[in-house]
Structure formats: structure tokens, C-alpha cells
Amino acid sequence: xxxxxxxxxxxxxxxxxxxxxxxVFIAEQxxxxxxxxxxxxxxxxxxxxxxVSMNLLNGFxxxxxxxxxxxxxxxxxxxxxxxxPIAQRASVYQYFDGGMIQFTVPVIVAMILAGLAAAFFAxxxxxxxxxxxxxxxxxxxxxxxxIIRAIFQWNGxxxxxxxxxxxxxxxxxxxxxxxxxQGNVTVYLxxxxxxxxxxxxxLLIVLLINSSYGRALKxxxxxxxxxxxxxxxxxxxxxxxxxxxxxxxxxxxxMLAMYQTTVQAKSFTSAMTYEILLIVVIGGIGSVTGSVLxxxxxxxxxxxxxxFLDEKQMIGTFEVPLLRNGFRLVVFSVIIMIVVLFFRRxxxxxxxxxxxxxxxxxxxxxxxx
Amino acid sequence: xxxxxFPYLLSGISVGGQYALIAIGYTMVYGILRLxxxxxxxxxxxxxxxxxYIAASGLPLWLCIPLVLLITVAVGxxxxxxxxxxxxxxxxxxxxxxxxxxxxMLQNLVLYITGGLNKQYPxxxxxxxxxxxxxxxxxxxxxxxxxxxxxxxxxxxxxxNKTKIxxxxxxxxxxxxxxxxxxxxxxxxxxMTFIIGSFLAGVGSILFFTNYPTVIQTSGxxxxxxxxxxxxxxxxGSIPGAVIxxxxxxIMENIIKGLDVILFKAGVISAPLGLATFxxxxxxxxxxxxxxxKPTGLFGEKVTDKV
Numbered sequence: 170x171x172x173x174x175x176x177x178x179x180x181x182x183x184x185x186x187x188x189x190x191x192x193v194f195i196a197e198q199x200x201x202x203x204x205x206x207x208x209x210x211x212x213x214x215x216x217x218x219x220x221v222s223m224n225l226l227n228g229f230x231x232x233x234x235x236x237x238x239x240x241x242x243x244x245x246x247x248x249x250x251x252x253x254p255i256a257q258r259a260s261v262y263q264y265f266d267g268g269m270i271q272f273t274v275p276v277i278v279a280m281i282l283a284g285l286a287a288a289f290f291a292x293x294x295x296x297x298x299x300x301x302x303x304x305x306x307x308x309x310x311x312x313x314x315x316i317i318r319a320i321f322q323w324n325g326x327x328x329x330x331x332x333x334x335x336x337x338x339x340x341x342x343x344x345x346x347x348x349x350x351q352g353n354v355t356v357y358l359x360x361x362x363x364x365x366x367x368x369x370x371x372l373l374i375v376l377l378i379n380s381s382y383g384r385a386l387k388x389x390x391x392x393x394x395x396x397x398x399x400x401x402x403x404x405x406x407x408x409x410x411x412x413x414x415x416x417x418x419x420x421x422x423x424m425l426a427m428y429q430t431t432v433q434a435k436s437f438t439s440a441m442t443y444e445i446l447l448i449v450v451i452g453g454i455g456s457v458t459g460s461v462l463x464x465x466x467x468x469x470x471x472x473x474x475x476x477f478l479d480e481k482q483m484i485g486t487f488e489v490p491l492l493r494n495g496f497r498l499v500v501f502s503v504i505i506m507i508v509v510l511f512f513r514r515x516x517x518x519x520x521x522x523x524x525x526x527x528x529x530x531x532x533x534x535x536x537x538x
Numbered sequence: 539x540x541x542x543x544f545p546y547l548l549s550g551i552s553v554g555g556q557y558a559l560i561a562i563g564y565t566m567v568y569g570i571l572r573l574x575x576x577x578x579x580x581x582x583x584x585x586x587x588x589x590x591y592i593a594a595s596g597l598p599l600w601l602c603i604p605l606v607l608l609i610t611v612a613v614g615x616x617x618x619x620x621x622x623x624x625x626x627x628x629x630x631x632x633x634x635x636x637x638x639x640x641x642x643m644l645q646n647l648v649l650y651i652t653g654g655l656n657k658q659y660p661x662x663x664x665x666x667x668x669x670x671x672x673x674x675x676x677x678x679x680x681x682x683x684x685x686x687x688x689x690x691x692x693x694x695x696x697x698x699n700k701t702k703i704x705x706x707x708x709x710x711x712x713x714x715x716x717x718x719x720x721x722x723x724x725x726x727x728x729x730m731t732f733i734i735g736s737f738l739a740g741v742g743s744i745l746f747f748t749n750y751p752t753v754i755q756t757s758g759x760x761x762x763x764x765x766x767x768x769x770x771x772x773x774x775g776s777i778p779g780a781v782i783x784x785x786x787x788x789i790m791e792n793i794i795k796g797l798d799v800i801l802f803k804a805g806v807i808s809a810p811l812g813l814a815t816f817x818x819x820x821x822x823x824x825x826x827x828x829x830x831x832k833p834t835g836l837f838g839e840k841v842t843d844k845v
Contacts (some may be wrong), residue, residue, distance in 0.1 A: 312821075315818060323812060478779065509636050528773065
């Protein structure tokens with residue numbers, strides 16, 4: 170990295186991020202709560218965290234892992250299991266006599282537990298898997314995600330995981346809104362809180378990437394043999410990256426649980442991992458900013474902006490052909506293929522927001538934005 | 539005891555044969571391009587959907603089957619042409635991501651066409667009929683599958699060992715660049731690989747969906763992954779390895795599906811354990827074990843990494 174890097178772009182970035190948070194807060198107080206915008210922002214924040222955690226592996230360490238959905242599943246389940254109110258347990262675990270665990274922990278503790286559990290699974294999985302190379306590693310992690318899914322669906326573990334039935338009634342994003350005595354919302358926080366959660370986690374990942382560990386990970390990505398020759402302990406660093414990435418995938422899983430308000434193991438398929446991988450690719454492999462941006466774009470396109478393609482549209486008296494349920498996804502996947510084939514560097518390449526700002530300032534002199 | 543196990547064994551052999559036909563496509567493409575063709579399972583599913591629509595159009599069945607195979611081959615050929623060829627000089631991961639993108643696209647396309655509904659696969663007279671073998675009742679297709687697989691594999695091995703294009707394939711899989719220098723048109727060889735793979739996936743889909751007669755956009759994902767596991771298990775790049783791996787996985791998976799019943803009848807357990815949940819997970823456990831113990835698979839060649 171450049172030693173004499175100016176501090177200004179960094180400050181501008183921080184101001185921008187702070188401005189976004191303020192904007193989210195204001196928007197939430199003023200716009201109707203059922204606006205599509207908030208759905209997109211909540212899901213986008215969740216996906217941003219998961220995408221950045223995947224980018225840490227695929228983009229910064231060069232470990233091509235496809236196990237993300239599995240770790241999210243672990244996180245989502247841990248969160249659900251430890252936060253369902255005791256009063257609700259009898260109805261949620263109706264086939265398993267109210268379940269085995271009869272206590273709850275605060276949301277924040279449950280989220281950390283979710284991350285730790287995912288990291289623990291990652292540690293176990295990493296023991297055999299991290300020795301493998303590129304595509305073998307991809308398929309082995311994909312396989313592990315499937316195994317985890319099967320384990321959590323097994324009725325033998327029903328008293329803990331509720332078998333193949335769904336977990337519900339745990340605190341969701343909407344429970345972060347502050348209510349007065351009558352149950353009317355006084356301060357809306359249901360979008361700001363997920364933003365804060367994702368923001369803190371992504372900040373931690375960025376700090377890791379910019380530390381000496383992060384530089385070691387990048388060295389491994391660029392050339393394993395050379396990195397090893399420079400005295401980097403390959404096994405140790407790969408395990409570290411794998412566990413940290415899974416930790417945040419687990420936290421992301423917990424956030425997804427809060428977003429969806431229900432958790433069921435069968436929805437964490439490999440298709441979910443593919444979706445996140447495509448987000449990372451669109452954003453640019455090796456760019457945190459890119460992953461965050463493309464998460465919001467991806468969610469906004471698939472949930473909101475391209476919705477009109479799923480309904481009949483009339484231009485005057487002419488009915489536009491082809492438009493019906495599912496067309497949105499076809500258009501969407503064509504766009505993704507175009508990005509994958511022709512814009513392989515994605516939105517940001519491997520640049521971050523401060524890099525872009527500093528380049529602009531250099532090339533355009535001191536024109537203030 | 540035997541009477542309990544036999545039906546599971548029988549359907550295991552049949553499913554194994556169908557996996558084998560898909561696995562060959564994986565193993566050949568990997569052998570030549572070093573690419574896990576994630577879209578291959580979806581080609582298999584698309585073949586099923588095409589059959590549904592062609593049969594619904596009222597064409598006679600003897601025309602349907604060759605037409606389905608032809609279109610499937612065209613789909614496979616076009617995928618390689620459009621999504622993999624432009625990335626020939628790109629890093630391997632880019633091609634793999636492209637394959638995942640194609641898989642995503644095919645699934646969404648089928649979702650759009652079918653409206654996300656289960657489609658009933660047409661019954662094919664002759665192979666959909668029921669026969670009794672000993673105490674077990676099964677469809678004719680179950681019995682035909684292993685024989686058909688063996689015939690096709692023998693034909694394929696002959697093609698690879700005796701013909702000019704087969705020789706070219708072997709050369710390209712040994713060394714991509716040198717074979718190019720020797721005047722082999724590698725693009726044709728790669729196209730041919732995809733054509734053969736898609737053809738076999740098409741045959742596999744006819745056999746598979748005759749047994750499990752509903753097709754939906756996700757029905758290719760699991761068989762595809764398992765066929766890939768079979769290919770790795772047998773040693774990727776080796777055709778006999780893929781076939782043997784596929785049969786082992788098919789049989790084990792079906793035995794696990796019936797393990798509750800088998801153990802119950804044998805008196806080992808008194809209540810069902812719900813082990814059938816693990817029938818899919820088993821294949822992946824096997825994959826990880828083989829990757830750790832013998833990464834080159836049963837019949838794979840050892841590769842050394844050069845710095």
C-alpha cells in the first residue's frame with residue numbers, strides 16, 4: 170500500500186457513510202413503514218454482510234468456498250433456538266414437547282453465539298477441507314453445507330432444532346421499533362439497527378483486511394508458494410480466514426432469520442450460496458465496497474425495480490408480450506451473465522471507495538465535490 | 539431380510555445408472571477443460587422439460603425421443619459456445635462462476651416457462667410398464683437402465699480409444715497447449731465433449747424422469763451434484779471410474795433411504811430413526827472422505843503441481 174496516502178478520501182468516505190446512516194434514520198421516521206424501500210434496505214444490509222464475508226474468503230484469501238449457506242443456516246438456527254420466548258416454545262416445538270432448551274438470551278448475545286457456532290463448524294470442516302485445492306475445495310464446502318442442512322432437518326435432533334419444522338416467534342427486525350404504552354411505534358429503528366449490525370461487522374472485516382493478517386491473506390491469494398516461502402503459515406492463515414468469514418456468515422444468518430421472521434433448514438440451499446457468489450462477482454471480487462453496493466443493487470432489482478416485468482404492462486392498448494410471472498428472473502440472470510462474461514471486474518474491480526475518491530482528487534485537482 | 543433389501547438395491551442400481559450417464563458428462567468436461575460444469579445438472583433438467591413440452595405437442599413418441607436428444611445436445615453445445623468459449627484464456631474461477639451463472643439462468647428460464655409448477659413427465663410405453671422380479675415390483679426402466687448404461691459406456695470407450703476425435707480428446711486432456719500446437723482444433727474437440735455429455739445427460743433424463751415423473755426447475759440440482767460426486771469418487775477424468783462411482787453412490791443412497799425399514803425388519807431398532815434424511819448428505823460425506831484419503835479418486839491419475 171501507498172505510504173504517503175492522504176487522509177482526506179478516508180474522511181470523505183466516513184462522512185458519506187455517516188450521511189447514509191442519518192438518511193436511513195430520517196427516511197424511516199418520515200416514509201410509511203411498509204414501503205418497499207425498507208424491505209430492500211433490510212435484506213440488502215443482511216446480504217451485504219454475507220457477501221463481504223464471502224469476499225473475505227474468495228476475494229482476499231483466494232479460497233473458493235461455496236459453504237456460505239451452510240454457515241448462515243447454523244447462525245440462523247442458533248439465533249432462533251436461543252431467542253424464542255419461553256412462552257412461545259410450547260407452540261413452536263409442538264411436536265417435541267416444547268423443546269429441550271428452556272431459557273433465552275438477549276438478542277446481541279444470541280447473535281454472537283450464532284457467529285461462534287458457525288465459526289466452530291467452520292473450524293471442524295476446515296480441518297479436512299482446507300488442504301484441498303481450488304475447485305475440489307469448492308465442491309467439498311458445498312457438500313458440507315448440504316450435510317449441515319441434513320443434520321438440522323433430522324428429527325433425532327428435533328428437541329433442539331425442531332426437526333424439519335420451522336422456527337418462528339423469535340424477535341425480528343420489527344421488534345427493534347420503540348413503542349409507547351399502547352403499542353404504537355414512536356421511533357422506527359427496524360432498518361437502522363440492521364444497518365448498524367452489518368456496519369459494525371463489515372468494519373471489523375475491513376480492519377482485519379487492512380491489518381498484517383490481511384496482507385498475509387492477500388499474499389496467499391496472489392501466490393501460495395511465494396507466501397509460504399516468505400514465512401507465512403498457510404494452514405494457520407487459511408483457517409483464520411475461514412473461521413472469521415464463517416463467523417460473520419453466521420451473524421448474517423441470524424440477521425436473515427430476523428428479516429424473514431421464520432427459519433427453515435430447507436431454504437438454505439446451494440442456490441442461496443450461488444446467489445451470494447453472484448453478488449460478490451457483480452460487485453468485484455476483492456472489493457468490500459463493491460460487495461456492499463452490489464448487494465443493495467441485487468436485492469433492489471430482484472425485489473423491487475424489476476417487479477414490473479412480472480406483471481402485464483400496457484403501452485396504450487398494446488400489451489407488452491412475454492411479461493408474466495418469472496420474467497423478472499430471466500432478465501435478471503441475463504444481466505448477470507453479461508456481467509460475468511463481459512465485465513469480469515464487476516462494479517468496483519478490486520478498488521475501494523477511498524481509492525476512487527483519491528484518484529478523482531488527484532486527476533481533477535482540488536475541485537470540491 | 540433379502541426380500542427387504544432387494545427393492546432398494548434394485549432402485550439403487552437403476553438410479554446409479556442414471557447418475558452414471560450424467561457423471562460422464564462432468565468427468566469428460568473436467569478432463570479436458572478442468573472445469574466443474576455446474577450447469578450440467580440443469581442441462582439434464584432442461585432435457586426433462588423439453589420432453590414434457592414436445593410430448594404435449596402431440597408428436598408420436600418415436601419422434602419425441604430423438605428430438606429431445608437433439609435439442610439437449612444443441613443446448614449443451616450452445617452453452618459452451620456462449621458462456622465458456624469467451625473465457626478460454628480467463629482464470630479457471632471465472633469459468634466456474636460463468637457455469638454457476640448459466641445454471642442460475644437455466645433454472646430461471648424454466649421457472650418462467652413452467653410458471654414454477656411441477657410438470658408431469660409423459661409415460662413412455664414399454665419402459666414405464668411394471669414388471670415383477672422375484673418379490674419386488676418395479677418399472678421396466680429400472681431393469682433396462684444398467685444394461686443401457688453399459689452399452690453406452692462401451693460405445694463411448696470405443697469412441698475415445700479407436701477414433702480420430704477420441705484420440706484428439708485424449709491428447710487435449712493430457713496437454714491443452716501442446717495438442718493445439720500439433721494441429722488439433724481444440725474448439726471442435728471441446729464442442730464434441732459437450733455434445734457427448736449432453737447427449738448422455740439427455741438419455742439419463744429420459745430414464746430418470748420415467749422413474750420419478752415430475753420435473754421442476756430445481757430437479758436437476760441434486761442429481762447433478764451427486765453425479766459430480768460420483769465423478770470425483772471414481773477419479774475425475776476417468777470414465778469407468780465415474781460409472782463405478784455413480785453405481786456405488788446410487789446403491790448406497792437407496793439403501794440409506796430404506797435403512798429404517800431394513801433395520802426395523804431385522805429387529806435391530808424398534809422405532810424409526812429418520813435416517814432417510816441423510817440419504818443426500820451421505821454422498822457428500824463420501825466425497826469429503828475420498829478427497830481427504832485419496833484426492834485423485836479410485837481411478838484418477840496423480841497430478842503434480844509445478845511451481
